[in-house]
Amino acid sequence: MSAGNTAFVLICAALVLMMTPALAFFYGGLVRAKSVVSMMMLSFGALAVVATLWILYGYAISFAGTGGEGFVGINGVIGINLGDLGLEGLLSRPVGPTGVPPLAFAAFQATFAIITVALVSGAIADRAKFGAWLIFAGVWATLVYFPIANWVFNATRDAHGNVVNGGWLVHNFGLLDFAGGTAVEINSGAAALALALVLGKRVGFAKGIHKPHNVPFVLLGAGLLWFGWFGFNAGSELAADGIASIAFINTMAAPATGILGWLIVERIKDGKATSVGAASGAVAGLVAATPACAFLTPGWACVMGFLAGVLCALAVELKFKFGFDDSLDVVGIHLVGGVIGTLIIGVVGTGVGLIFTGSFAQLGSQALASLVVLVYSFGMTWLIGMAIEKTIGFRVRNEDELAGIDTILHGEEGYALETEY
Numbered sequence: 001m002s003a004g005n006t007a008f009v010l011i012c013a014a015l016v017l018m019m020t021p022a023l024a025f026f027y028g029g030l031v032r033a034k035s036v037v038s039m040m041m042l043s044f045g046a047l048a049v050v051a052t053l054w055i056l057y058g059y060a061i062s063f064a065g066t067g068g069e070g071f072v073g074i075n076g077v078i079g080i081n082l083g084d085l086g087l088e089g090l091l092s093r094p095v096g097p098t099g100v101p102p103l104a105f106a107a108f109q110a111t112f113a114i115i116t117v118a119l120v121s122g123a124i125a126d127r128a129k130f131g132a133w134l135i136f137a138g139v140w141a142t143l144v145y146f147p148i149a150n151w152v153f154n155a156t157r158d159a160h161g162n163v164v165n166g167g168w169l170v171h172n173f174g175l176l177d178f179a180g181g182t183a184v185e186i187n188s189g190a191a192a193l194a195l196a197l198v199l200g201k202r203v204g205f206a207k208g209i210h211k212p213h214n215v216p217f218v219l220l221g222a223g224l225l226w227f228g229w230f231g232f233n234a235g236s237e238l239a240a241d242g243i244a245s246i247a248f249i250n251t252m253a254a255p256a257t258g259i260l261g262w263l264i265v266e267r268i269k270d271g272k273a274t275s276v277g278a279a280s281g282a283v284a285g286l287v288a289a290t291p292a293c294a295f296l297t298p299g300w301a302c303v304m305g306f307l308a309g310v311l312c313a314l315a316v317e318l319k320f321k322f323g324f325d326d327s328l329d330v331v332g333i334h335l336v337g338g339v340i341g342t343l344i345i346g347v348v349g350t351g352v353g354l355i356f357t358g359s360f361a362q363l364g365s366q367a368l369a370s371l372v373v374l375v376y377s378f379g380m381t382w383l384i385g386m387a388i389e390k391t392i393g394f395r396v397r398n399e400d401e402l403a404g405i406d407t408i409l410h411g412e413e414g415y416a417l418e419t420e421y
Contacts, residue, residue, distance in 0.1 A: 258285020
């Protein structure tokens with residue numbers, strides 16, 4: 001066992017886990033004051049549900065077919081390692097190739113599952129029932145995230161780096177995705193679009209009518225997300241080495257230029273560069289860096305981040321053009337940013353991109369795998385969301401939405417001020 005690499009992975013896992021409360025601040029600041037508690041509780045609810053399911057059977061599905069006993073299913077596509085239920089099988093399994101114990105790896109990957117589910121909640125701000133969300137989080141993690149994580153993250157390689165088992169999209173499609181541009185970003189963005197369509201628009205949905213109630217919350221959340229993202233990206237190497245260093249510096253470069261790109265678009269379109277725009281640009285750059293951070297030089301990472309900032313700033317306007325209420329721009333930032341970061345590997349990825357090889361092969365692999373994840377996630381999410389809406393109901397009543405759902409759903413107020421007489 002490598003004590004250094006194990007410590008590195010465990011620290012990175014803690015950083016990524018912090019990203020879910022950070023997301024709660026980011027999303028919480030963007031909504032109305034009367035729904036900030038409800039918005040933040042969606043993230044904490046996802047944390048509770050997904051962490052529990054991950055231990056019970058999520059890991060056994062996500063990493064089925066490699067290293068486990070009692071495998072049931074179609075190897076490389078879907079299945080479960082019965083011996084890994086409750087993480088029992090990991091207690092005695094040998095350490096991985098980087099000297100990291102399987103339980104440390106399982107803890108690290110659990111935080112990815114949690115944040116992915118929490119990201120989806122941004123599309124349904126101000127109007128979702130908490131109980132229905134918890135049910136959705138559990139079903140969606142089971143039927144969507146765990147299988148897609150298996151397709152992307154569950155790949156074993158030989159001494160030469162060639163994929164020899166598992167990872168359906170990696171093995172059969174040739175996908176390169178270092179930290180989850182498909183499994184996390186495109187997946188959550190496509191799911192957000194489907195769920196926004198299921199729940200419908202907020203009352204009074206129109207451009208400019210729903211303003212962030214607490215901009216400092218937004219900036220705090222974005223800063224903590226950026227801090228945690230170093231663990232997200234660099235930690236995916238599972239070793240404190242040169243590749244982790246490349247991923248780390250690119251996780252600094254891409255969001256920095258993402259801010260610049262977003263602010264330039266704002267300045268040209270609206271005449272002002274906003275702090276919310278800066279926070280959103282940073283997140284857009286981080287999203288794009290997620291799949292590509294280990295495959296790009298720092299210079300190209302800067303280009304990618306700027307491109308993501310510009311295109312995501314333009315993409316968030318699509319909801320007004322097409323009439324879907326993606327409340328907190330999960331589609332415009334995570335789906336679009338995830339696609340940018342995944343595809344750019346096929347263009348400027350070191351040694352594999354078009355400019356190095358003269359071949360479109362890797363770009364084609366990236367595009368096809370992205371499309372598979374997008375279609376599967378969107379379709380399954382729509383079915384799950386509709387099933388909940390038609391049975392127990394997913395959306396609150398319009399009058400409750402207008403009154404503010406914090407007191408209706410949780411009996412609390414984000415800002416309960418008492419006047420002394």
